[in-house]
Amino acid sequence: MNAFLRYGLLAVLCARAVCAFGGSPSSVGDFLVTKSEAGRLGGKLIIAERSEPKTLNPVTALDAPSRDVIRRMTADLIRINRSTQLTEPALAISWTASADKRKYTLKLRRGIKFSDGHGFDADDVVFSFQVYLDEKVHSVQRDLLVIDGKPIAVAKLDQYTVQFELPKPYAAAERLFDSVAMLPRHLLEQSYKEGKLASAWGLDVPVSAIAGLGPFRLKEYVAGQRVVLERNPFYWKIDSKGTRLPYLDQIVFLFVPSEDAQVLRFEAGDTDILSRINAENFAVLLRDQQAHGFKLVDLGPGLEYNFLLFNSNDDTTGRLPDVARHQVWFREQKFRQAISEAIDRDAIVTLVYRGRATPLIAQVTPGNKLWSDASLPKPERSLAKAKDLLRSAGFRWKADGTLTDSTGQPVEFSILASASNPQRKQMATLIQADLKQVGINVQVVPMEFRAQLDRVIQTHDYDTAIMALGSGDVDPTAEMNVWLSTGGTHLWHLGAKQPASSWEAEIDRLMQAQETEIDPKKRKHDYDQVQQIVAAQMPIICLVSPNILVGAKTKLANFQPAILDHYTLWNADELFWRQ
């Protein structure tokens, strides 16, 4: 499945990913009745975004700010509850799967309306999937909806029933529906037929021409300053007291370019929520959270994993002799293991993340409680082991302590790190000092992030790089693009036609097996094995997983931050201001 390519890249780019928004389960009739605390209407919520959204079109939105805004205005059929990490009904009131797990029949809520008052039924669903699956539209979601090169088939059974047919059994089928926003056929069919759908719903869209099923709808967009959303009066959720959600009158997205500036605005009380901050800023805010009337929450490790990436691409021979010479070392399993042994992950945790991170040996973080393999050993630094491994792989030390390979060449390489990411630069500097102790001379090369990506993805002109990946969902299928040897985000060896080694072939087999396996125990067993292979072979050296750190004003009720994107606003419909 060449799928997920763009999603994977996206995850690399912003270290966050796919998402939708939510509420709470238990549906009665057409409205969904939430279980969360019933609140009071009124007030507005102000939140800062790093940049302006590029578009308001759910079909083409790639960047995080666009998705943050769009997900507040749209809804999907089944959604993932960010807090429980399980699927729950959204626009679909219930669903059944056929015995062979290939056909899913979804019952839609009756009598619910788009934010412009127009009714929603199966025609909108069929239209939406037609749009997402249309190759000409180039939707972001298409990759998710194509399994084994074959698209999901959608059929309308009656006005409120739709059936989805999958090309083969798919373990995480229900989770596919999350982040596939339902589109209003009455507003978009015209532009779809004219082939202009991709350019519809730009930031200049008139308020009357855009509608969704989310808790909020567009009120105004002021270029360079803010996007304002207002309550959707037709929203399909009510609370236990019968009040129609959402509680908030408005959500205002301000554009504040840097994290430091966002922290200052939050500290000054200009914004109400801080969505994800680094540990240093968290520490600064923690000092005076009482006085300022906000609370900060450390949610523990998220899904993001930082790693040291070894260039294992095989198109470097002849073209990049320097890189190819170093790759001889990188291809040696014991060399990679030795590097891992020599790296002081605990120092990274304390010095870079102020203790708010967890050392990793494989890619699945402890934040992913359902899927991480608890039997894996905790990584411990051991210079002695590192030296033993190097010695047994034929490396020797010169009199001055410099490590040399079997041909007598001194071992030295460079680490690329994003110049705009202080954490990654710090990790590189720590690794540089760690490896110096086993005689390896490392050069840290801070580089503009685009330039770094270009080297890693396009030219393959690099030795090693520090990067981070984090999928939008806990399910292993979200990581397929990274771990399949043909995957689009298989960063250390891109564009491979077949697995480069027997263990990569084994990872391929296990990843494909878990994708179609229906028995959750067998799936877990398969994915555990993948983690064990990663921990032993170390195609990438996993370093740490940073904690998700967020903050909000104490008066904001129902604030339920989660480790899945969007960390704080996923239940925006339930948020309200306490008096």
Added chain:
Amino acid sequence: MTRARKIAVPLAALIAAHLLVVFAGFVAPYDVATQFREHPYAPPSPVHFLDGQGHIHFRPFVYAWKNNGNFAEYEEDTERVMPIRFFVRGDRYSMLHIFQSNVHLFGVEEPAHIFILGSDGYGRDQLSRLLFGGQISLFSGLLAAALSLALGLLCGSAGGYFGGVLDALLMRISEVFLALPWLYLLFAVRAFLPLRMSPVGTFLLLITIIGAVGWTRPARLVRGIVLSAKERNYVFAARGFGATEWYLLRRHVLPQTRGVLLTQAAILIPQFILAEVTLSFLGLGVAEPVPSWGNMLSTLQQYNVLSTYWWMIIPGLVLIPIFLSYYLLARSLEQQV
């Protein structure tokens, strides 16, 4: 103050500063890359003469920093007096790449560390890094200024003395250089460089770029002086007596530019030091773990560092007396001229 003293005082201060950084290996207690990871952002260690019991010690001493459990929060471990020892053995260093040693001016025994100016986020001694960083920052200014003055003298005197097409050409080129947005030029040049560059290579490159961009102003000033000098009567007289062009230039014209060149040097050096600091601050200078004042300051780009650890600003503060000395020197030289 007499005129000579007005020059001598700032000059002596500058020479002292340069000597300090040249002998950084000896003066600094630690190697620039040594990370005391259990002591990130340790504040400057106070030097005591009086201990907790009220005893006076004739040998100054420090207390070890004891972490109180929170990140970068320390208190003095007053249980144990750690006397400062002089001429102690420590990390190896090489002086001017000529001789190697491991004797340091001062230090304390383990487990205490002496951080006269505090430590950075990796627990590296700020004083040691400041001194070694000065080697890059001060000398890049000095060498870049020498380069640009040499270029300026060459182009300015050639253009001014010979005039004509050569003059027009050189002056148009200098106008192009004046109009160049040099910061962006540096960004562009840095992007084309190979990944692996040794610190020495980066240093030389920085000097070349900064020096090559800055030659235009001295060139124009020199040209002006040469233009007026070559019209003087004694020059005509010498020419009448059969002096060669080279003799005239060397004997009568160029000596006139001496004052301008000296003043320009005193103005350009701090400017170029600042250029290096700016470049390193933006991450375009020498790479970790080699320090320069600019890359030491670059951690201040993080708001929390700026607001919490004041001693990280010291490399910026050090620039003030250095620049002031150069300014005083330039002014006195100007008056003398």
